[in-house]
Structure formats: C-alpha cells, structure tokens
Amino acid sequence: MALASINGLDSAVSNSKNGIAPAAGGGGVSDLRSEFLQMMVAQINNQDPLNPLDGTQYVTQLAQFSMVEGIEQMKMQAQQQATLLDTLQVLGSTSLMGKKVTVPVQSISLASAESLSGTIPVPAGTEQLSLEVYDQSGQRVHQQEWRNPAGDQDFSLAELPAGEYEFKVVASRKGESLSLSPHMARTVEKVSLPAGGGDIMLGLAGVGQMSLFQVTEFGQS
Structure with a gap:
C-alpha cells in the first residue's frame, strides 16, 4: 500500500480546521483520528519490507490531529463558558424583579x-x-x-x-x-x-x- 493512500487525510484535517465536518462518522475530530490510526496500522502491516515507510509522515499527521483536536476542545470550552455566563446573567437578572x-x-x-x-x-x-x-x-x-x-x-x-x-x-x-x-x-x-x-x-x-x-x-x- 503506497503512502499516497493516506494523503487524502491532509484535506480532511484542513477541513476540520475550517469547521467542515467529515463526510462520514459524525463524531468530528475524534472519529477522524480513530480512522487515521486504523489506516496507519493497516498500512504498517501491509508495507513493503524492502521499502519501509518513513515514520516521520505518521508523526506529522498525528501532530496535526492533536492540534486540531486541541482547537476543537478550546472552542467547546468557550461555548460552555458562554452558555454558563448567559445562565448566570439570567439568574442574576431575576433578582431585579420589583427593584x-x-x-x-x-x-x-x-x-x-x-x-x-x-x-x-x-x-x-x-x-x-x-x-x-x-x-x-x-x-x-x-x-x-x-x-x-x-x-x-x-x-x-x-x-x-x-x-x-x-x-x-x-x-x-x-x-x-x-x-x-x-x-x-x-x-x-x-x-x-x-x-x-x-x-x-x-x-x-x-x-x-x-x-x-x-x-x-x-x-x-
């Protein structure tokens, strides 16, 4: 199996960075990373022993996924904080009744x-x-x-x-x-x-x- 067979994941990573969900799975970055790891294991198992693949390619891809996942987690935390702030504002505003x-x-x-x-x-x-x-x-x-x-x-x-x-x-x-x-x-x-x-x-x-x-x-x- 040639290394080019997983290069399509680069575009998936790019799409994830731009907020575009993957076409399948529906789980976002976590599902995409799991799918990549499965493909990586399959590729290692089926590589040509006389022409082994460069491990730095995998390290680069994993680093990209880790970065995207970190950005997604930060976005989720920001959304949760915004929701909490809205809730606190509503609860605080109810104390204004009659004032x-x-x-x-x-x-x-x-x-x-x-x-x-x-x-x-x-x-x-x-x-x-x-x-x-x-x-x-x-x-x-x-x-x-x-x-x-x-x-x-x-x-x-x-x-x-x-x-x-x-x-x-x-x-x-x-x-x-x-x-x-x-x-x-x-x-x-x-x-x-x-x-x-x-x-x-x-x-x-x-x-x-x-x-x-x-x-x-x-x-x-």
Whole structure:
C-alpha cells in the first residue's frame, strides 16, 4: 500500500480546521483520528519490507490531529463558558424583579397619577439645555431650561395624571443641537430571554421592554 493512500487525510484535517465536518462518522475530530490510526496500522502491516515507510509522515499527521483536536476542545470550552455566563446573567437578572433601574426614556405611559424625576446627562461644552414634556394630545405640560449647565442636570415634574407622555431634550453647543434622552428610575416588572437568543429583556413600569444592557444604574426597590 503506497503512502499516497493516506494523503487524502491532509484535506480532511484542513477541513476540520475550517469547521467542515467529515463526510462520514459524525463524531468530528475524534472519529477522524480513530480512522487515521486504523489506516496507519493497516498500512504498517501491509508495507513493503524492502521499502519501509518513513515514520516521520505518521508523526506529522498525528501532530496535526492533536492540534486540531486541541482547537476543537478550546472552542467547546468557550461555548460552555458562554452558555454558563448567559445562565448566570439570567439568574442574576431575576433578582431585579420589583427593584428600580435607571434607563434612558423618551416616552412613558402612566397607569395612575405620578410625580416624575430623573437626570439628564449633559455633554461637555453645552451652552443651553432644554426639557419639554408633551401629553398624548401634543399639549406641552412641562418646560425647563438651563444656561451653561455644569455636569448632569436633575429634574422633577409635579404629579402628572394617568396617560402617555413624551420627553424632548435638546442640548445646544457651538451652534449645534443635540437630541438627548433623560434617564429615569423605573420598576422592573418582568425579566425575559428571547426564544431565539439575544439580550435579556426587562419589562419596566410605564416604559415597556428594554435590554438589560441599556440600564445605567441599579437601585433599590
């Protein structure tokens, strides 16, 4: 049996490195290595005694398989760690139920009368900052302005009746207008993980679904 009969395994090793599964077996690198060892033993048993094969060829092939197997194991470990991290995030997020988190809010729906407060992150160099609040009919119910604000600005609104409200925040600097979102603390009512994967979603009172990664501050209930 000629040495060329096992050279086709080089392409199989290359395919394994590129994430292409072998055509048969279904066990990935482990099955491929087992198949190679069987072929190697058969080839040694059937080699020409007068023209023995070069053992370095086998050593090279085995080294390639060991490298590929090591890469596959590292990939599996990385996937397991990612799954564990996702699970820990979900378990940790359930502890947020009933607690308040601070998130950027552009609109809010109040089921009952409520006084609102929050903070506006102000970009450096802002010369003028304005906050306007509109009800569901488009009527402006609150307006507030700051001249040369230094740092983030807190705001508070008198009790608003139940309904839907929209916030419009504009920062002006060097003739440029920037639209901002006020940050407000809202109660977590639900924690969910999309069936297709993705960010952990928080159901926030009056705000709706929002990604956990949009939270800027965690507070108490």
